[in-house]
Amino acid sequence: MIDAENLTRKFGDLTVVDKLTFHIEEGEVFGFLGPNGAGKTTTMRMLSCLISKTSGEARIAGYDVSDEADSLKIRKIIGLLPENNGLYDDLTAYKNLDFYGKLYECSKTQRKENIEHFLKLLGLWDKKDVLAGTFSKGMKQKLAIARSLIHEPEILFLDEPTANLDPESSKTVRDFILDLKKEKKTIFLNTHNLDEAQRICDKIGIFNTKLMVIGSPEELEDSTLRKKTAIQLKEVNDKILKALRNLSLRNLTIDNNKLIVDVVNPENENPIIVDAIVSAGGKIQYITRISSTLEDVYLKFVRGKK
């Protein structure tokens, strides 16, 4: 549904997006993770036909973003929620949506139905005749989301949709995105909220001018960093330590009678470690698997780049 190949954007001598290549399937939620200034918004703007690319290719539903005729078709099938909501403060919620509905060439009936549907869904129907300028930040963000959906787009580009929102509003917006996911909308989500990406996205790309890594949250967690096993003992003594050293373990650390060790193949290695501890008279209270979190993966790549 969304394809990019060596997509590059330069501003003068500064390369903001460097040879970005990825593929997003229809109905997939793609999390585009990266620090501030990584080039996420520039990428989204190129894909939404708002700014041109310097080189490379990008296609949305088969349409070329750099072709003028195609770009109009692309803009009809995508919905954009920019970083700043960009609502008209001097228009009511209803008129804001109606204006965009007209520009997206929705019929009068479709506009009426969709405005009512989305405003009710987002809890703003009672405020439909209130000026958008009087809305709270959370309400504005909800209204901006409704605006991006007014023409029932197949693809949604959401730029930091929960940034600067209070926890309750963030949850409402996040839940709404999850509802859209159920409707099989293709969603390109710019965020630096790792928790949000982990909960919502099918696929995640970690990006900092260049795409560092791409995969499902599970794939990133499992494959990128080493797996670890944590073993809580009643007491750690020299006999146990000697037995473990004989196993030539990787990165063994001990903290408050808790052993943490890197394992490559936990299914084979964990029983051997447990046997060695028990044989040395150790009393195991519990044993747990420690996976690398998305945060670990993110920091590894983003810091690695620096």
Place this chain on the structure above:
Amino acid sequence: MKLWKSWVIATKDFSTFREKKNTIYPLIVLPLLLSIVLPILIGGIGNLIGLIDNLIGIIGIPILIKGSSSKDITVLLNSFSFFYIILAFILPNTLASYSILGEKIEKSLEPLLATPITDTELLLGKSITSFLPCIAIIYFSAMIFMVLSDAITYNTIGYLFFPNWSMAIILLLAVPLVSILSIQLNVIISSRVSDVRTATQLGLLLFLPFIGLYIFLETSVISLNIINLLGIFVILSVAVAIIFSISKTIIQRDKILTKRG
């Protein structure tokens, strides 16, 4: 090109302008004030000239300027008509700054440009936004000016000075063209700067040639007769065509969004 989309953009702007009273009121007040003050001024000057004529007659000095009263008034009426060309530059310039830069400042340009509208449809919409209200205000105030001027000067000059061909050319040809020119220039400026005041001030700088023209009129270097007015019309038409072609190449959504001013 879908003209109705430009109209949708313009009507949206009209709705938002209603809430921006600080922007709109001066645009209405200035022309209305001129349309009332200028005829009163002409009346006052006419009375003064009449008074001087009477005094000169009484004291028996050869009346060299007798009969100049009605001529002076018609000259004044003509030169005051030129104010409507000035208004046609000032008013759309202010409105265009708010219309285009307002979107940029309120960050509403990005979602707007993400809709399936072309750059030309957007620019046309923004031009209509600035053009129509200004033309309406100018025509309305010109009507008041003409009616009041006729009422005040009829007794002195002995006929209704307005309407006449000069004013017709000013209102029907020069005013629309100058408005379009002002809007086009402001569109170019607005795409390069990031605040309304700068855009308005830069736009008004480009107004200097019209001030020069007005000085030429007042110093009788040129007069506002039909031939000269048609000459101004031709020059304006060429200027509008040139500025329009420049603005079409300069105004691209890419540049508008990435230019930070």
